[in-house]
Amino acid sequence: xxxLDIFLSALANGLMTGAVYAxxxxxxTLVYGVLxxxxxxxxxxxxxxxxxxxxxxxxxxxxxxLAIFILTPLFFGLGYAxxxxxxxxASHGDDSNILLVTLGLSIIIENALLAGFRSDTRSxxxxxxxxxxEVGNLFLSTxxxxxxxxxxxxxxxxxxxxxRTDTGKAIRAVAREKTGAALSGIDVxxxxxxxxxxxxxxxxxxxxxxxxxxxxxxxxGNAFVLVAFTIVVLGGMxxxxxxLVGGLIIGVVESLSGLYFGESLGQIGIxxxxxxxxxxxxxxxxxxxx
Amino acid sequence: xxxxxxxxxxxIVAALALLPLGTSSNTVLNFLSFAMIVTVAAQGWNILGGYxxxxxxxxxxxxxxxxxxxxxxxxRFGLNPWLALPLAMAMGAAVGYAxxxxxxxxxxxxxxxxxxxxxxxxxxxxxxxAWGFTGGAAGVxxxxxxxxxxxxxxxxxxxxxxxxxxxxxxLVLTAWIARSxxxxxxxxxxxxxxxxxxxxxxxxxxxxxxITLSGAVTAxxxxxxxxxxxxxxxxxxxxxxxxxxxxxAPIIGGLGTVFGPLVGAVxxxxxxxxxxxxxxxxxxGSVPGVDLVVFGALLIACVAYAPRGVxxxxxxxxxxxxxxxx
Numbered sequence: 001x002x003x004l005d006i007f008l009s010a011l012a013n014g015l016m017t018g019a020v021y022a023x024x025x026x027x028x029t030l031v032y033g034v035l036x037x038x039x040x041x042x043x044x045x046x047x048x049x050x051x052x053x054x055x056x057x058x059x060x061x062x063x064x065x066l067a068i069f070i071l072t073p074l075f076f077g078l079g080y081a082x083x084x085x086x087x088x089x090a091s092h093g094d095d096s097n098i099l100l101v102t103l104g105l106s107i108i109i110e111n112a113l114l115a116g117f118r119s120d121t122r123s124x125x126x127x128x129x130x131x132x133x134e135v136g137n138l139f140l141s142t143x144x145x146x147x148x149x150x151x152x153x154x155x156x157x158x159x160x161x162x163x164r165t166d167t168g169k170a171i172r173a174v175a176r177e178k179t180g181a182a183l184s185g186i187d188v189x190x191x192x193x194x195x196x197x198x199x200x201x202x203x204x205x206x207x208x209x210x211x212x213x214x215x216x217x218x219x220x221g222n223a224f225v226l227v228a229f230t231i232v233v234l235g236g237m238x239x240x241x242x243x244l245v246g247g248l249i250i251g252v253v254e255s256l257s258g259l260y261f262g263e264s265l266g267q268i269g270i271x272x273x274x275x276x277x278x279x280x281x282x283x284x285x286x287x288x289x290x
Numbered sequence: 291x292x293x294x295x296x297x298x299x300x301x302i303v304a305a306l307a308l309l310p311l312g313t314s315s316n317t318v319l320n321f322l323s324f325a326m327i328v329t330v331a332a333q334g335w336n337i338l339g340g341y342x343x344x345x346x347x348x349x350x351x352x353x354x355x356x357x358x359x360x361x362x363x364x365x366r367f368g369l370n371p372w373l374a375l376p377l378a379m380a381m382g383a384a385v386g387y388a389x390x391x392x393x394x395x396x397x398x399x400x401x402x403x404x405x406x407x408x409x410x411x412x413x414x415x416x417x418x419x420a421w422g423f424t425g426g427a428a429g430v431x432x433x434x435x436x437x438x439x440x441x442x443x444x445x446x447x448x449x450x451x452x453x454x455x456x457x458x459x460x461l462v463l464t465a466w467i468a469r470s471x472x473x474x475x476x477x478x479x480x481x482x483x484x485x486x487x488x489x490x491x492x493x494x495x496x497x498x499x500x501i502t503l504s505g506a507v508t509a510x511x512x513x514x515x516x517x518x519x520x521x522x523x524x525x526x527x528x529x530x531x532x533x534x535x536x537x538x539a540p541i542i543g544g545l546g547t548v549f550g551p552l553v554g555a556v557x558x559x560x561x562x563x564x565x566x567x568x569x570x571x572x573x574x575g576s577v578p579g580v581d582l583v584v585f586g587a588l589l590i591a592c593v594a595y596a597p598r599g600v601x602x603x604x605x606x607x608x609x610x611x612x613x614x615x616x
Binding site for chain 2: 037038086089090091092095096097099100101103104105106107108110111112113114115118119218222226229233267268271272274275278279280
């Protein structure tokens, strides 16, 4: 009985962490689906967002959940500006250039944070940080449960935005056929930047949901970035459903392999999944094309 | 420059060899030696990334393998470092072949190839950090035996000259590749793989040969690193820093050119030192990461304004100056 409880609690934890992973991956997969590029600065942007939550809380005494409403528009704006004024012009429309420019950005962000905050690990102290909800024999962390629910809500909102609004229609049009979209009067550069902004906004939300239970240091993004890439590759590049399912799978795999094989080998499991999927099924579970 | 690359190599290497005669400062010699190590790693990256167009984000996997084989062969098996060197390079080549075989056969390219190399480097890093044989998180220490037979030198200039010899060998190898049939096929694959294949180039075999050579050269840089610092851990050997520097140097110097990695490594590390010093003086203490911020900005600036790197800019200026005179 006890063994089952441990298993179930690891499973529940994995699902809850996986939902936030999914949220991180959502931004990445959206940018990939539309711009057909891998945003290498995704992890560093998440780190920046987590530090923003940290500063908001420790300097301005803003609760992380309240910070969602400030940081999401802020990061949308930042993402928009970076794509429009840095990545777009600097890469001359070449894919490998975009990869290099986003690598450059990630190096700049990560090390600027290192220079500013030093390598200390920081966390924030909120009254509900350790509160739990009892479900049967399981004690589930309240902030993680909130993060789980909120991640699904964001995924739903993102899907509605893509499916139901004019901007969403324009984004889908650019993703499918950018020349055709441009010919029918869509400002492709603007749509690219909007998409990039949405990706960054997802990260701001993820950061606010993570910080009550997580810690941050300038290198934390690296831990997330390969996980996010794995999820995106596993779920299928560009697929929202894929990112959700992939996120949950990876969360559970990490949690269970951590339980059975220890922390460090659990990490290797994720990278091996990543390599195996890339080598043998690069379209992922829900991807339409290679 | 392309007409007589070997003469240029001889001239530049000779000039570099004379540098330590002007100074006996340890700081300068350490800087020069380190720049040569990074140059060798970058020369390895340049074969695959510059000439072959396959951008690896995980060249630490070769650097670290070279470094670890070099260290462990001495510490665990008592092998002489001069004998460990070819072994380490062969292991680097083998890892290169294996990664190339897996990823090129799966037709990974562009961002996918970059990501898979990064993931391989991470797998190696985590394994080396967890495994007892490699010394785990505590790392591995090579005993100090200041003796040329042990590839350790009391005189720091000797190590610099040794590293410079590796740079010279890498330059000659690159110059040879650039003018060989293999090099032409490699560039053809970079420019348009389908077209190259249609002309009868075996793209898979060509890319495999490139990544194997690349692995061996970058592993040699790892060997030098081991002998220079006599200490390794997983984050030094397989850490992202060397993946980034091996990639930045050729891009900043001049992608797919013989001298690009050398120029890039010197410019990059030189600027890094200047930035660190300036910030340390400004802030009254060293600020971690400032040099890397400059590296990142330099990478973006190069992609945006100097796609052929510093060498490309120089050639452009020379050409326009010549035109102005004519």
